[in-house]
Amino acid sequence: MDADRLRPVVVRAYRVMAYVTGTMLIILCFVGIPLQVFAHSDGLEKVVGTAHGVLYMIYLVVAFTMTRLVRMKAASPGTLIVLLAGTIPILTFVVERWVTHRYIDDALATPASMTTQAAVSR
Numbered sequence: 001m002d003a004d005r006l007r008p009v010v011v012r013a014y015r016v017m018a019y020v021t022g023t024m025l026i027i028l029c030f031v032g033i034p035l036q037v038f039a040h041s042d043g044l045e046k047v048v049g050t051a052h053g054v055l056y057m058i059y060l061v062v063a064f065t066m067t068r069l070v071r072m073k074a075a076s077p078g079t080l081i082v083l084l085a086g087t088i089p090i091l092t093f094v095v096e097r098w099v100t101h102r103y104i105d106d107a108l109a110t111p112a113s114m115t116t117q118a119a120v121s122r
Contacts, residue, residue, distance in 0.1 A: 007069045011104055014066040015096060017059040018085070022092030024052040029089045056086045070099075070107035078102075 032045035060083055067079045078099075085095040 003069055007107060010062065010066050010069050011108065013062045015100075017055070017062045018092040018096040021052065021055045021059045021086045022090065024048055024055055025086065025092070026089050028052050059086045059092075066099075066104075070103040072099075072103055 028045065028048045032048045036042045036045040063082050063085075064079075067082055068074070072079050072082070082095055082099055085091045
């Protein structure tokens with residue numbers, strides 16, 4: 001499968017993982033941990049914490065793949081922000097919107113072959 005056909009699939013997977021990972025982190029931080037601290041009930045915190053950890057690992061793989069397909073530089077601050085967004089509550093939602101407006105919209109609108117040809121003709 002070539003990059004032009006794979007790009008929308010990976011972008012959709014990134015968006016799903018960003019929202020799922022972000023939601024799990026919010027539940028963990030604002031429900032699970034307060035229940036553990038104040039109600040001495042750690043059942044929810046253990047389940048949601050484990051789920052978030054597994055989902056964050058999947059998010060990292062999907063997010064890194066997405067950054068490659070939308071032509072973000074590998075060692076750029078933008079790529080690091082995308083990868084670390086799943087560690088701070090609410091940040092995945094903000095970063096997903098930022099990446100969409102800054103990189104994804106352009107990458108989905110312009111096939112890679114056209115971008116390469118435009119760069120060569122300059």
